[in-house]
Amino acid sequence: MDSTISPADLAAIWLTIKLATVVTAILLLVGTPLAWWLARTRCWWKGAVGAVVALPIVLPPTVIGFYLLVAMGPHGPLGQLTQTLGIGLLPFTFAGLVVASVIYSLPFVVQPLQNAFEAIPERTLEIASTLRASALDTFFSVALPLAKPGLFTASVLGFAHTVGEFGVVLMIGGNIPDQTRVASVQIYDHVQAMEYTQAHWLSAALLLFSFAVLLLLYTFHPTGKRK
Amino acid sequence: MTAIHARFKLDYPGFTLDVDIKLPGSGVTALFGPSGSGKTTLLRCIAGLEHAEGGLLRMNDQVWQDGEKFLPTHARSLGYVFQEAGLFPHLSVRRNLEYGLIRIVPDKRKVQLEQVVELLGLSKLMARTDPTSLSGGERQRIAIGRALLTSPNLLLMDEPLSALDAASKQEIFPYLERLHRELEIPVLYVSHALDEVARLADHLVLLEQGRVIANGTLGETLSRLDLPTAHLDDAGAVIEAKVAMHDEAYSLTRLDFSGGSLWVSKIERAAGTLMRARVLARDVSVAIAAPHGSSITNIVAARIVEIRDEGRDRVSLRLAVGGGQTLLSRITRRSRDQLGLVAGMEVYAQVKSVALIA
Secondary structure, three states: OOOOOOHHHHHHHHHHHHHHHHHHHHHHHHHHHHHHHHHHOOOOOHHHHHHHHHHHHHOOHHHHHHHHHHHHOOOOHHHHHHHHOOOOOOOOOHHHHHHHHHHHHHHHHHHHHHHHHHOOOHHHHHHHHHOOOOHHHHHHHHHHHHOHHHHHHHHHHHHHHHHOOOHHHHHHOOOOOOOOOOHHHHHHHHHHOOOHHHHHHHHHHHHHHHHHHHHHHHHHOOOOOOO | OEEEEEEEEEEEOOEEEEEEEEEEOOOEEEEEOOOOOOHHHHHHHHHOOOOOOOOEEEEOOEEEEOOOOEOOHHHOOEEEEOOOOOOOOOOOHHHHHHHHHOOOOHHHOOOOHHHHHHHOOOHHHOOOOOHHHOOHHHHHHHHHHHHHOOOOOEEEEEOOOOOOOHHHHHHHHHHHHHHHHHOOOOEEEEEOOHHHHHHHOOEEEEEEOOEEEEEEEHHHHHOOOOOHHHHOOOOEEEEEEEEEEEEOOOOEEEEEEOOEEEEEEOOOOOOOOEEEEEEEHHHEEEEOOOOOOOOOOEEEEEEEEEEEEEEOOEEEEEEEOOOOOEEEEEEEHHHHHHHOOOOOOEEEEEEOOOEEOO
16 A cells, blocks of 8 residues: 555645635635625624624534535525526535635634724724725725735635635535545545555645644734834 | 805714804914814814714815715815824835825826925935834824825814924924915814914814804904903914014014014014014003003003903903004903003003014
């Protein structure tokens, strides 16, 4: 038996990176406006939205996976939608995995961004508006640059958390090579097949990756120069 | 010349702003009043940072706000200088200055970068990358320059000196005075310091508990005895006077105004320069006959226009000194009775000290 990383392992690692990259990109696009809204609104249902966003932190991944499976299934609302749109059903596809991961990692992107946006004084935004910047202009020229440390944290956490997911993947994605078999699932397979050496290699790779990411976060975290 | 018409009614718990004022479209108009009088709220309404439903704001021939229309802040041609500079920490000094400038289409730029750098003495600061490393006074000068560079039709200043220490205030004052002299932008200047107002303003609006209690030229308003400004410890009138001559031997300068002249410590200004002198009420005493053998050199013939009881031992006098100019005097009630002072009497005002303010 090959004691190093096999092509199947490499494929799993590659799929993991691909998934985490796509999910992080989507999360930054969706999470940034959501975090901005949560940080600035005085709307009464802000609390409810914030709680829903935070749910994946406390729920067992299997619960999220189960509901998503139902929703994306042939009789679920999401499933009906995707079928109507001619996309077919999402469970056990890469796309389904992306949708699930976006929801699963949402709080890890939204919360650091929201904290960063909340740290920007209202006055700073008012000043921009007195200097002829519209709300959108102010967002891009003042809020986003000032929230850079939060943006960095959000990206790293979103990426790393997606790499580390397992339960949701198993529920939604199953275990299809090159489609849904990500590194964490591959390790599970190795252990099931008693291939401990390979499980060791892959686990060590994930451990090192996670450590490197957190090291990056704690060492090079760009602190905002704010007074 | 009325260029600004503002009418706002805004209810907060425990505070109501209810104003309807017309303001001149040139010079510096001070909004003066104690804290909680609504100065800042009024300024924020004018800027559109506060939305007073049903308010009205006309700026020259433009409507910024009325029943139907509400122009958002960024669409109003105004500059706003806050108490704290609020420079953008992620931008260099130059980029901070240019933030508003680049948002103005080039042919609408009446104020140029070089002009502002020169006017506010910013050339040494232009290369600085981190605005948070500057002193308070330097930061505030950049904030003023940044606001000016949007070529605003109206400059709003909300106690721009109050967050600064005395030294930084003195550092900024000459720049504000230059601004006043050299730019043709009308300024609304919020302050609760009478000396700042006397130094900078041409026009004065007094606010109390959200209402306008006086609105007139600086000279007229400061010399009214029925307003709270007359009761302040540093109450006083301003006199516009011209530099007439210098006495090199005694190091004095004579200022002439139509009602007389005042000697002050020698100033380095050419004859003919128009100066503004502030004379505090507590520095003016009166005599019913021309005084002899007094060390006070500034004695001006005056007529008592009004006498008002300040309560306890004091009374305030309003004195006409010719040329439509006014002095205030604060004396004891006993002196009034011993000298038999009544409105209409011709007296001599003895001015102990004069502060030159512009």
